[in-house]
Each structure stands twice: as structure tokens, then as C-alpha cells.
Amino acid sequence: MSSFIERPRYLCPLGGALMAVTAIPRAIPIIHAAVGCAGNIIWGQNGGGGLQVGGYCGGLSMPSSNVQEREVVFGGGERLREEIRNTLEVMDGDLFFVLTGCVTEVIGDDIKAVVKEFQDEGVPITFAETGGFKGNSYYGYDLVLQSLFRNYIRRDAQKTAGKVNLFGIPPFMDVFWRGNLDELRLLLQKLGLTVNTFFTAADSLEGIKNAAEAELNIVVSDVYGVEAAEVFKELYGTPYIALSLPVGPAATDLFLRQVGDALSLDRQSIEQVVEQENRLYYHYLDPLAECYNDLDLQRYSVVVGDANYAVAITKFLADDLGWLPELAVCTDPLEESQQQRLASRLAGLESGIQPHVVFETDTSEIINHLNQRWPHNKSQKYYNAFSPAFVVGSSLDRELAISLGAPHLSVSFPVANRAVLDRGYSGYRGGLCLIEDLLSAAIAGR
Amino acid sequence: MSYLDQKEPPRREDRLKACIAYGGSICGMADRQKRCLQDDGERCFTQGSICLLLPGIAILNSIPDSVTLLHGAIGCGSCAHSQNANVRSGSGLRRGKVKDALWLSTALNETDVIGGGEAKLTEAIREADRRYRPSAIFVVSSCVPGIIGDDIEGVVERVQPQVNARIVPIHCEGFKTKVWATAYDAIYHGIGRVLLGEPEEYQPVLVDELGELKEKYRLSRTVNLMNVSSMGRGDEQELARLLRSLGLDVNIFPVFAHPEEMYKATQAAVSVSVCPTHDDYFLKYLQEKFGVPYIIKHMPIGIANTGNWIREVADFFGFQAQAEKLIATEEEEVQAALEEFRPVFAGKKVFVSAGEFRALATTQLLAELGFKIVGIRSFHHDEFAEEEYPKLAAYGEDFPFSIANAQPFEEANLLQRTKPDLFLGHWCSNATATKLGIATHVIYNTGLNYIGYQGAYELARRLYRQLKNPSFSKKLSRYARLPYTKQWYEADPFKYIKAVGSEPNV
Ligand code: SF4
Numbered sequence: 001m002s003s004f005i006e007r008p009r010y011l012c013p014l015g016g017a018l019m020a021v022t023a024i025p026r027a028i029p030i031i032h033a034a035v036g037c038a039g040n041i042i043w044g045q046n047g048g049g050g051l052q053v054g055g056y057c058g059g060l061s062m063p064s065s066n067v068q069e070r071e072v073v074f075g076g077g078e079r080l081r082e083e084i085r086n087t088l089e090v091m092d093g094d095l096f097f098v099l100t101g102c103v104t105e106v107i108g109d110d111i112k113a114v115v116k117e118f119q120d121e122g123v124p125i126t127f128a129e130t131g132g133f134k135g136n137s138y139y140g141y142d143l144v145l146q147s148l149f150r151n152y153i154r155r156d157a158q159k160t161a162g163k164v165n166l167f168g169i170p171p172f173m174d175v176f177w178r179g180n181l182d183e184l185r186l187l188l189q190k191l192g193l194t195v196n197t198f199f200t201a202a203d204s205l206e207g208i209k210n211a212a213e214a215e216l217n218i219v220v221s222d223v224y225g226v227e228a229a230e231v232f233k234e235l236y237g238t239p240y241i242a243l244s245l246p247v248g249p250a251a252t253d254l255f256l257r258q259v260g261d262a263l264s265l266d267r268q269s270i271e272q273v274v275e276q277e278n279r280l281y282y283h284y285l286d287p288l289a290e291c292y293n294d295l296d297l298q299r300y301s302v303v304v305g306d307a308n309y310a311v312a313i314t315k316f317l318a319d320d321l322g323w324l325p326e327l328a329v330c331t332d333p334l335e336e337s338q339q340q341r342l343a344s345r346l347a348g349l350e351s352g353i354q355p356h357v358v359f360e361t362d363t364s365e366i367i368n369h370l371n372q373r374w375p376h377n378k379s380q381k382y383y384n385a386f387s388p389a390f391v392v393g394s395s396l397d398r399e400l401a402i403s404l405g406a407p408h409l410s411v412s413f414p415v416a417n418r419a420v421l422d423r424g425y426s427g428y429r430g431g432l433c434l435i436e437d438l439l440s441a442a443i444a445g446r
Numbered sequence: 447m448s449y450l451d452q453k454e455p456p457r458r459e460d461r462l463k464a465c466i467a468y469g470g471s472i473c474g475m476a477d478r479q480k481r482c483l484q485d486d487g488e489r490c491f492t493q494g495s496i497c498l499l500l501p502g503i504a505i506l507n508s509i510p511d512s513v514t515l516l517h518g519a520i521g522c523g524s525c526a527h528s529q530n531a532n533v534r535s536g537s538g539l540r541r542g543k544v545k546d547a548l549w550l551s552t553a554l555n556e557t558d559v560i561g562g563g564e565a566k567l568t569e570a571i572r573e574a575d576r577r578y579r580p581s582a583i584f585v586v587s588s589c590v591p592g593i594i595g596d597d598i599e600g601v602v603e604r605v606q607p608q609v610n611a612r613i614v615p616i617h618c619e620g621f622k623t624k625v626w627a628t629a630y631d632a633i634y635h636g637i638g639r640v641l642l643g644e645p646e647e648y649q650p651v652l653v654d655e656l657g658e659l660k661e662k663y664r665l666s667r668t669v670n671l672m673n674v675s676s677m678g679r680g681d682e683q684e685l686a687r688l689l690r691s692l693g694l695d696v697n698i699f700p701v702f703a704h705p706e707e708m709y710k711a712t713q714a715a716v717s718v719s720v721c722p723t724h725d726d727y728f729l730k731y732l733q734e735k736f737g738v739p740y741i742i743k744h745m746p747i748g749i750a751n752t753g754n755w756i757r758e759v760a761d762f763f764g765f766q767a768q769a770e771k772l773i774a775t776e777e778e779e780v781q782a783a784l785e786e787f788r789p790v791f792a793g794k795k796v797f798v799s800a801g802e803f804r805a806l807a808t809t810q811l812l813a814e815l816g817f818k819i820v821g822i823r824s825f826h827h828d829e830f831a832e833e834e835y836p837k838l839a840a841y842g843e844d845f846p847f848s849i850a851n852a853q854p855f856e857e858a859n860l861l862q863r864t865k866p867d868l869f870l871g872h873w874c875s876n877a878t879a880t881k882l883g884i885a886t887h888v889i890y891n892t893g894l895n896y897i898g899y900q901g902a903y904e905l906a907r908r909l910y911r912q913l914k915n916p917s918f919s920k921k922l923s924r925y926a927r928l929p930y931t932k933q934w935y936e937a938d939p940f941k942y943i944k945a946v947g948s949e950p951n952v
Contacts (some may be wrong), residue, residue: 002573003552003566003567003569003570003573004515004550004551004552004553004570004573004574005520005550005551005553006548006549006550007526007546007547007548007549007550008520008523008524008551008553010520011520011521011524012519012520012521012522012524013521014521015521015524028929031494034497034589034620034621035492035494035495035496035497035620035621035624035626035851036495036496036497036498036499036500036522036620036626037494037497037521037620038493038494038495038496039494039495039496039497039500039525039852039874040496040497040499040500040521040522040523040524040525041521041524042494042874043496043500043524043525043527043528043529043873043874044521044524044525044527044528046527046528046873046874047525047526047527047528047529047530047531048527048528053874053877054877056927056929057929059854059874059875059877060493060494060495060852060853060854060874060875061493061854061855061877061878061928061929062493062494063491063492063493063494064492064493064494064495065492066492066494066495066624067621068621068622068624069621069622071621072593072621082490082491083490083491083492086490086491086942087491089491089931089933089934090491090855090930090931090934090942091855091929091930091931092929092930092931092932092934093929102518102519102522102589102590102593103589103590103593103620103621106559106590106593106594107593131519132518132519132520132521132522132554132590133519133520133554133555133556133558133559133590134555134556136520137521363546364548364577364578396546398546399545399546414527416527416530416531
């Protein structure tokens, strides 16, 4: 482990947790932390979130106890009690969610006890301990799910055939979260399933409360939400499958088949949906055939992203689009087992492409990994250059793209230079969207 | 003894009796016997806000050839993702190359919290020096090291002899102060202690006496124009233009100033503040230590304010006559240009929210443009703005005035009562008004012009645009809902201020 992380592409657990809670329908977060944490997180969203800040109760409207030196010395329990009491008067919500930050965790406030007092009065309130030193914002998302599973959902729910929960796409940290969740839900509905995705306009607190009715949890991530799925399994005996975020036909075919297998759905009806969706996808792709070739749009590529996108985009480029992703860089700090898992997802790709997978948190080091991989031009007359190239990454990877003379598309957090509303890259439609965005960037000067 | 002899600057609550909670009216503020709100109240319901880390690293990340090393948990400093846009465009405009900010985090984990973060910090400084070869490393400590008791200065002292970069410790522990303007003191404190030394140069064998004389003359007419990031390049250029037309030279400090050139601030003839809330701490130091006098009085937002700002500088150099000529010409030009917009502005109701001085100065500009002011919210209050209140009260009509470190719940309540046609709010503070269907414009954005005559015209042009078609807000408000209860809109907007000195509901 290095002694620092350069330009972290994630926030603290509190940040990820706030993003998740502000995405829960009619939920009100209550931050128990120092005064600046909210602002820091919102500024982070403002700069990296594809121009999305907020949710129903987001931005600077989130209640926060703003603890000071006094609380550091004497404890913040009383201040939290006061803040919750007044929040109930001012804020209009159906679920109140207390989240802690560094300061209140280091001083050791007993949040659980304070929250319990209000629960006993019948207030719909829960909490998660999301101190900044516990991990990053992706983990904060996981902690919110864990808290919902432990403290909020109905324990006596009956398992119901055809009901599933889908998670693994962290709101706002994945700036395409809404589009991604919607698309995957629509696909699963085509298999006849009822899907709870927790955070979208189609979800409700009632649906979340009944999450234990699901017969399967589908985690569309190799990392995010996996711990929460384990907790769920422990509490309710519900099995889960964890697979990479499906982007484009190859990965989505696999996704549908795996879900089908896990639920023992009729194989033939799965194949029917797969066939239909592929037909549609290639129907849309069809008219691209002329220009794609005339403009020579195949590219070498470097993919830089979080644990979801580094794998998902690389696989799509190699197995669907027919590009040459040489280097896949995952910028999350991960444990070795998680790294191995991600690397294995990019081994043995159908296209035979073998991208080099590296785990690197520091933006300015990425170029060195490519240089090691691709020999320099030693003033040769004939040189097989890394060109034409494309960089898919975050907005921090623009300098890398410039140094390679390559166009660039921001997909993974931070996405400072794009506006994202309901766009998504998951599923079949998402693959088409991604092609549009990649090729538009490649031909911007046309 | 100077404050700068201490490791950390004092909090503004202590040094200036600054406060962040007040609810009343503008005439109430103007009439107060007690000139400062000595014993400031507090809210017993609060929403999130910012801490001094945000304005702090906004400045630090602009410094070329430097690295900002955040010592804390991984999230402290996430704001840099937003501020990076200013660093990119700012370095493009000032230095000809778009460059991303470079910040690092020691990302303290649970083990560090228990065992202390000093070893990690030591290693991080060495590695940052080796890897990036910067001219300066700003070591910024946030809440966690403040609580677990890391000795930042001790670490810096031990490791400095081993690295090339000059290491500047900066204290930004958010829980220690309610007044984020303490950030400016913290930054100036670090710069003042470490970066103002003159580089050693070889003594030339042949002395160029004429050259030295010329340089002396130039310095005798050089003004330090203080900018802690409240102005973008356009605003800097406007003030530089005005000062140059008086025959003065300009040294902009400290944003985007190279660490090796910072000493130049100690050689100027005078320093002039653009926002008095920002600079007193450092300006007093420059005077005490280097004999550079200072002017800290007006903010050049608004036509009259800009004139007064110019006059103060001209007075110092004895250029009164030239200044009056300049002001008269500029005013005539800008007033003529503004005619086009006046009919649209006349009588339109406006509500303003921002840092104290900016809010008050911008309000004066809006009044000059013909708007009717229906409310102001300032982020904090201290002594520097005292003179501004009577100016606003003199417009005749009273209106709600409050001091709040954001707190949009009070704002939502006040906006429902005052029903303005237009709202001007700070960065990340405009969604409330927008969702209520009010035409909205940002009062601070380093990509836009606000300052001087150009700024007045450009702001007017933008407001005209907003008022011409407020459909974005109007349409959104049909479906958007703010997260407040019905009874809150009926309650006293200042209900949660447990105030000493608060006035009855307006
Ligand atoms: S932990 Fe402290 S320094 Fe960090 S963002 Fe929160 S208030 Fe600011």
C-alpha cells in the first residue's frame, strides 16, 4: 500500500451512503458529523457526478448535526437527539436515516441507542456507521444496503416466486445509475420477474420493506453490494448471484442466462428473449456498417474505471464492438481476492483479446503501465504504434488521452465533463448508447 | 507577538467575534448598538454546510508546481473534483496550459486512527517529493488528525531536511471552527510562515544601476491585488485594467502564484483587498513584517462601490484627479450600456444569498440596477462589513436579513414569504429557489464576471437573460417538491435560532 492515494476517484463511506440514501424514495438523511462533510460531498458530486447533485433531500438541504469542539470533548449524543427531534418537525419524509462521519465515530457516540429511542416512539428511522476511515464511497453504498437489510425490511416476509432484488449499481457514484437500473429491470421483467431495485422512480418504500420476499438477490457487480448480499443471505437465507455489470449483448446474454439458471426458469423462454433482444440490437447497429468501415473506427483502447466499469467496458469493447483494449485499469483499492476475481472476468474473452489488467489508484501512474506494455518507437522507420487509440475512463484521464493523441469518453466517476440524466450503458440498449458516445467522440472533428 | 509566530491561526470566532446565526431585518442590523454580534446564537436544527477545508484547498490547488497533500480520511478533499474546473480553466487562461489539480490523500484507515497517522504522513511527504518533484507541498490536516492528535509541525520539521520541496503545514480541522472564512487565515498563515523568503541570487559582477532604478520605480507603483479565489480571470483582468489606467502595476496574490514568486508580495508598494472578509490577517502581517501598507475597505462589485474602491487606491498614490476622470468616463459608459436592461429590471423583486461582503455589495449593485431588494442572507458576520448595512438601510424599505451558513430550510421559508422574481445564491445553493419556480442566477462562479464596471454590465446581461426566460425554474417547480413539511412554511423562519440578540419574527 502506498502512503497516499492520488486524486481519489471516490468519496468517503459517508459520501457513498448519502448518495444512496438521497436516492431512496422520500428518505431524509440525518448526518451526524462535522459541519463540512456535507459540503465536501456535495462539491464532490457537483464535480464528478455528471451534473447530478441531490435527490429528494440532497445538496445542502440534508440535516446535519454539525458537531464542534464541544461535542468532541463532551460527546455528541445530546446534539444528535436534538437534531433528530427538530428534523421531524421541519423535514417531510417517510424514512429517516442517520449516518455518521469521522468525528462522531472517533469520539464514539452511541448512535444506536439514540436512534432506538426514536424507533420506540414509532418513528421510521434507522442508521449506518459510515466513518470516513472505513473504506470509500462504494463501501458506504454497501453499508446502507446492509443497514436496510438488517434494520428496515420486514423480517416475516414470505418468499415469493418470481420476485428478485437487483443491486450493485451505487447511486450517483455510477453516474449512469438510473439508466442502468431501469434497463436491467425492464429486461428482467421480460423474463416475467418482479424486480425491486431500491433507488429508482419505479421503486417505493413499500417495495423495499418487502425485499425479503425475493427468492434471489442479483448483484450486478463483482464488488459493490456483495457484502450486503452476504448479510442478506445470513439473515433470510436468500441466495445471490454476483456477476459483472452487463454492458452490451455478450455480457447481457450471459446475465439473462445466469439469472434464468439461478431461478430454474424455462431455458427456452430465456433464449427467446435473448434472441429477440439481439435481433433488435443488431437491427439498430446495421446502418452503421458503411461508415464504421469507411471511417476506420476500430480503435486500440485503454479503459480506466471503477470495479464495475473497468471490467464491463473492456469486455464490451473486446467482445461486442471488436476494438482492441490493451490495458484495463481498475482504480479502486481492492483486496487481493477481489482483484483476482476482476482479473478472471477478463481472462478467456470470447474474442481472444487479452487485455492487461492492472490495479492502480493513482492517475499519473497509468501512463507508465501502458509504456511497460507497449514498446516505444526507437526511431524505427516502421513502427507498430498504439494508434489509432481511444481512452475510456473518468474526466481525470483526459491528460492521458491527450498524451496518447486519443479521443476520450468519461464514464467512470469523476465525470466532470458530461451531463447525464437517464442515460445508461447496461443491457442491450446500453451497448448501443455506448457505441453512440464512443463514436461521437471519435468523430467529433468530422 | 504576531499571530504568525503560532503554529495555528486563531479561530475567527475568537479573533473577530464572527458569528453565523442571526435572523432579523436589515434596518435592525444597521441600527444595532452592539456593533458586532458578540454572543452569537446557534441553531438547534441545522443542515449540512461547508468547512474551511473547501475554500482552503480551492486556493491551494490553484498554486502551480505544488502538491496538496490532505492528511485525513479519504473523503476530506472530495470537493477538489468540483474545484478542478477552476484550476483547469485558470491555468489555461493564466499560464497557457490546461492542467488538472494535483491533490493527494493520506486516506487514514482504522489502523491509523488507532496508531496515529504521523508515520504515514512522513512517508507520504517523501513519496510526493520524489514522484512529483514539486516546488511546494501543502500538508493540509483535516478533522481526524486534529482529534487523534497528530503533530503535523513535528513531522514537517523532521522531514523537511530530506526533501526538496518546501513543506507548508496548513490547519483545516473542520470541527474546530464554525466560520469557514477562517480558511483564509489558515492559508495565509502557512504561506506567510514558509513561502515568503526571497530566493538567493548571485551578486552580479557589473551592477546595472539604471535597471535597478527602473525596477525600484516599478515596485513603487506595484499593487498586490489579493485574490483568494473569489475572482476568476475575467474579474482579475477588469481590476488590473482599472489599476493600469492609473499607471499602476499589478501583482495578483495568492491564487495561481508560483511558490517561488510569492516573495514578490513583500516588495509591493501597497496591498489592496477585493473582499475585506478575506485578507485582513495577511495584510496586517505584510505591513508589520515587510512594511507593505494595505487598503481594506470596499468590494468592487457595483458601480458606486467600484468607484470607491478605485478612489482608495488612487488616494494612496496621490492620483485623485486621474481617478476621478477614470471613474467619470467609466460610469458614463457603463450607465449608457445598462439602459437597455433597466426597463426589465425596474421594480423586480430580488433575494440575495452569499458570503457577507459579496452579498451586501451585490445587493447594492442590484439596487443600482433598479431591483427591489426583498431579502439577504449572509454566510457569516464580522466587523468588516459594518459600514455596508447603513448603505442598504438608506434605500428606505426594510426587509428580512439573516446570517446563516447556508441553511436552505430558512431560505425556503423566506422565499415563500417574500416571493421574489429573482434569486442570486452561491455555488451549490441555488436548487431551492429554482425548485420553487424562481428565476435564479449564481452569485459566484470563477468562470463569470462580477467585478468592476465590466462585471456590473456582464451580471446585468446575465440577469436579463434569466428574466427573459425563466422557464427552466417555472416548469421544474410544477413537479419538484422540496423536502419540508407544510407546517414549516408557516413557522417563524428563525425558529431554530437559540439566539442571543435575535429580533422578533418579520
Ligand atoms: S471530516 Fe472535518 S475536515 Fe473533513 S470534510 Fe468533514 S468537517 Fe471537513
